[in-house]
Amino acid sequence: MPAPQSLDSFDRAILAILQKDNTTPQRAIGEAVNLSAPAVQRRIKRMEETGIIRANVALVDPAKVGHPITLFVEVEVESERAELIDAAKRGFIALPEVQQCYYVTGDADFILVVTVATMAEYEALTRRLFFENNNVKRFRTFVAMDRVKVGLEVPVG
Amino acid sequence: MPAPQSLDSFDRAILAILQKDNTTPQRAIGEAVNLSAPAVQRRIKRMEETGIIRANVALVDPAKVGHPITLFVEVEVESERAELIDAAKRGFIALPEVQQCYYVTGDADFILVVTVATMAEYEALTRRLFFENNNVKRFRTFVAMDRVKVGLEVPVG
DNA sequence: ATCCAGACGAAACAAACTTGCAATCAGATG
DNA sequence: CATCTGATTGCAAGTTTGTTTCGTCTGGAT
Incomplete structure (x- = not known):
């Protein structure tokens, strides 16, 4: 109805x-x-x-609140067993530094967008997230030099 | 001041x-x-x-407005000459389907987040964006199966 | 033709935002 | 040590914005 x-x-x-x-x-x-x-x-x-509007939020400039570094991380896992994947998702969701997390097809399994204050902080994060997690086979990092366009706008025209 | x-x-x-x-x-x-x-x-x-708050916006669920497909694209360019890079940036900014665009270090030069209604639309987009642009050396696509965490929240704690 | 459901606009109403003002506090200065 | 200056606060009045009410209209089904 x-x-x-x-x-x-x-x-x-x-x-x-x-x-x-x-x-x-x-x-x-x-x-x-x-x-x-x-x-x-x-x-x-x-x-x-109906959920078409998911939320109403203020967008904050990360650099101006002490998070000048944005990173992309491609994560490849060892096993794609459902429960391990779900555990990984929960882990990523729980971390505030992980702004975005997508489960993807292709050469990687997850793509993360991470925001940190310093590279040292990122290094510590990778340690906790990847090295101590033995379901992570490999990860690859890209450092953003320029946030050319950042938004979540969806075309509706 | x-x-x-x-x-x-x-x-x-x-x-x-x-x-x-x-x-x-x-x-x-x-x-x-x-x-x-x-x-x-x-x-x-x-x-x-002061720009700490960049904008106040409503977040829309892409799937519910006819854009069920989210993609990541790693773009590698032929030449990194400043004017060519700037031209590429302007091109990406101009496209509504390109939600996010970052200029990055690493194996790729740009990472894009793209939202489309159909794969056919994406195919058309790649044609216009990459094949007709001879400064694009290579691009690699990841299809999002699950938008595990999507936001632009920055930790301020 | 009639009825019903859904959506609309105008106006009244309630809530939220904004501004003026006097008081307070911290740090600098004499 | 007193005073001055600038910034920030709370309160209360004034203004804008959001919300509800109510009567009307349209389109579709009976």
């Missing part, structure tokens, strides 16, 4: 705005998309309830 | 909250950190002005 009701063009227009700035007043959004403020508000609420 | 004035523990506590949910009322934040609402508001404003 809950027809997941795909988004119409109003919803998409609203999402496009909120993904750029979710402090935009509903009245302003309404003017932009030709809808009243209450209509905008009801649509936003529905999208939050 | 405003000395960049490092953050105190109030600022960090506020950031921790806003990175999880920036719709939290300032009054509630105030209670959590033992400050009045106006004090919280002034600190937030200052952090926005």
Whole structure:
């Protein structure tokens, strides 16, 4: 019965705005998309309830809060047994330094995005994460020199 | 000039909250950190002005808006001449499908996070991005099977 | 043709944000 | 040691924004 009701063009227009700035007043959004403020508000609420909008957050500049180093790590595991993979996932999720973690196909099994204050901190992290974990076969690190584009915006046009 | 004035523990506590949910009322934040609402508001404003808070955005579930596929792409270029690198950066920034782009050291030069609706769309994208660009030597794709952890939260503890 | 469900807008209402102001505190200066 | 200066605070008033209510309209099914 809950027809997941795909988004119409109003919803998409609203999402496009909120993904750029979710402090935009509903009245302003309404003017932009030709809808009243209450209509905008009801649509936003529905999208939050259905999980289309996953969260509303402030984006922080890592360098300005003492985390100037961003790293990518490709991790290859020894065994892909489900329980070992799940354990690895839980381990990555638990670490605040691991900003993002994806389980992928290809030459690696996991790709991590890590943010740290110093290389020493990263070195300590690798020790705990990889060397002490004997299901990790191999890992490869890339150091970000330039965060050219960083966001989680999804095209909705 | 405003000395960049490092953050105190109030600022960090506020950031921790806003990175999880920036719709939290300032009054509630105030209670959590033992400050009045106006004090919280002034600190937030200052952090926005100094760029510590880069943006306030809604996070959208890509799968629910028709972008179920997330990919990682390692790109290696032929020449690292500054102007060619800059041109590449501009090209990546311009593409909405490219969610994130980092310029990195290591076996690759760029790492991209790409979100698309279908593999056909990705194939078309690679054609435009890589095959028609003769400064791209090689690229390698990883398909995300599980978005284990996705966020841009920076530890501030 | 009628009914029903869903969505809308206008206006009233409630909550949150913002600003002005006086008081407080820390560090620098005489 | 007193004082001055600058920054930050809390409170209270003022303003903006979010939320609810209610009556209307549309489209689809009976």
